[in-house]
Amino acid sequence: MDSRTRGLIDWLRYFSLGVDEVDVVAVVGxxxxxLRTMHLLRDLEIPVLTIRHGKRGFLADVPPHDFALAIDRLLGGAYSLHEYMRLLVQAERAGSLPYxxxxxxxxxxxxxxxxxxRLRVMKYSQGGVPERVLTVVGDGVITSTPIGSTAxxxxxxxxxVDPLMRAIVVTPLAPISLCSRPVVLPDYVKVSVEVGGDSHPVELFVDGVLFLRLEPGATIIVSKAPKPAKVIRFFAEDYFTKVFERCL
Structure with a gap:
């Protein structure tokens, strides 16, 4: 092991994200x-370089065989920085949840x-006036971002939904009523999901990770997060072409 490699290993032993200065975070996977990396970053506005490993990488940009080219372009400034909306999820006694x-x-x-x-979905506009959006009797409800609309x-x-839009998508899961349909809301509203008093207990998942059990009477609030995710992009790619290719 040469001295340079040994020095890097020693540096990594004491490295702390959020304390040490970081220009870019590279994610391979x-x-x-x-998603897990974005959870760790949360409020840290660090651009993320994504190298795809696997077939269905909707979020990843760089194919594995092009990683060296991507690094060269990064160092040369030949890239674009995309910002994607995230959701702030709040619940009583839940502490700080990831975006x-x-x-x-x-x-x-x-x-x-x-x-x-049994869930009731309400929206609160800037004036704070509540309006019922959905009443769901079924398996649950999804609130998603535009980039998450393909998940x-x-x-x-x-x-x-086009990932560059600013919107919150509300989709019921296996509803009994045919009137419970997906709804697209503007990003400035707050969405509350209330667990009915006569409902069975439910669970809250953020990006597929279980965080909380909610008993009847509990409420969560979903709104636009104060800081977006920043992702470095190198390759021009039609979004909808990518969606349909990777859905096959």
Whole structure:
């Protein structure tokens, strides 16, 4: 081991994200790895370089065989910086939850599988006046970002939304009523998901990670996060072409 490598290893032993200065975070992996990295960064406005490993990388930009080219372009400043909206998720006694890059999902708890939950979805505009959006009797509800609209939201029958839009997508999960349909709301509203008093317990997932069990009467608030995710892009690619290619 040469002295330079040894020095890098020693530096990494004491490195602390958020304390030491960082210009770029490089992530090698699939969408799950990228989402977990975004959770760790949270309020740190550090650009992320994404190197795809796997077939269905909706979030990743750089194919594995082009990583060296991407590094050269990064050092030469030949890239664009994209900002993607995230969601701030708040719940009583939950502490600080990570910002959701894809979605926040409220769904029937694992010990109540096969039973419906009862949820009321409200929106609060800038004036604070509440308006009912959905009443869901079914498996739950998804609130997603535009970039997350091609994730769980898409599988649940929700719309595909251009990732550069600013919107919150609300999609019911397996609702009993045919009137419970997906809704697209502007990004300046707050969305509350209230667990009915006669509902079975539910669970809150943020980007696919279980964070909280919610009992009847509990409420979560979902709104636009104060800071977006910053992702470095090198290659021009039609978004909808990518979606349809990777859905196959």
């Amino acid at each position: 699939g969408d799950g790895t990228i 959701a890059l894809n979605d926040a999902v409220v769904t029937t708890s694992s010990d109540s599988r096969g039973k419906v939950c 769980y939201n898409l599988a649940a029958g929700g719309p595909i």
